[in-house]
Amino acid sequence: MFHYEDLVKFFQYEVRGISPRGLFNCGNSCYANAVLQCLMCTKPLMIHLLLRLHSKDCCSKNWCLMCELEQYASTLRESGGPVSPSRILSNLRNIGCRLGGGSQEDAHEFLRHLVMSMQAACLDGLGGEKQVEQSLQETTLIQQMFGGRLKSKVKCLRCHHESERYENIMDLTLEIHGWVESLQDALTQFTAPEDLDGDNMYKCGRCCAYVKARKQLSVHEVPNILTVVLKRFQESMARLTNVSLFLICWTWFLL
Ligand SMILES: [Zn+2]
Ligand SMILES: [Zn+2]
Known part of the structure; x- marks a missing residue:
């Protein structure tokens, strides 16, 4: 079109x-x-x-x-x-x-x-x-301009089977927890591996059971114009409260 x-x-x-x-x-x-x-x-x-x-x-x-x-x-x-x-x-x-x-x-x-x-x-x-x-x-x-794709990879820590899911995005929301000084820090936090454990265990299709797993997000297809929405949360009384304004920044990629 x-x-x-x-x-x-x-x-x-x-x-x-x-x-x-x-x-x-x-x-x-x-x-x-x-x-x-x-x-x-x-x-x-x-x-x-x-x-x-x-x-x-x-x-x-x-x-x-x-x-x-x-x-x-x-x-x-x-x-x-x-x-x-x-x-x-x-x-x-x-x-x-x-x-x-x-x-x-x-x-x-x-x-x-x-x-x-x-x-x-x-x-x-x-x-x-x-x-x-x-x-x-x-x-x-x-x-x-804005379309891209995220990849979510989950690896079962029992049978080591990996599953991948893709999601179309029009912007990238980065939730900021703790000390983040730059966009690079926020992206590093977003793409850091996360252990699924305890109440948050993963249901492995191969093991047919809830198991410990490791999940990692990555930007699979980078949009030509990446819109990053930074959301800062503050933990209070076991509830997450959004306390900041949204920052929207446009990152231009070399074509
Ligand atoms: Zn019109
Ligand atoms: Zn498994």
């Missing part, structure tokens, strides 16, 4: 005439503003929006997130003060997103909803997600 060569070209484009603009806080919308600012700094997406490559073929009769983002991106070309994300926020509620009702929300949830909605908008022209084969769904601009 979207050619990989075009994505490479978009990475190499020079964008002129865009200066950073602030966003109005539309009532506790700082979580959404942070995500929108990050998205607008995602070069291939920004170029796609500025070239209006979506709307020239869009046949949606209803409100469309990609068309709205094209409008939004073009306002960033105009000089001026802060802009308001209210049209995006109010319409997102109309398409089933429960975020944005004026209360404090989760930036990660908002990001996921935006990415899912952008992917759905890319598939609308082909009759929607249910009508499009999985292999074709993986060739949209959104999937080619």
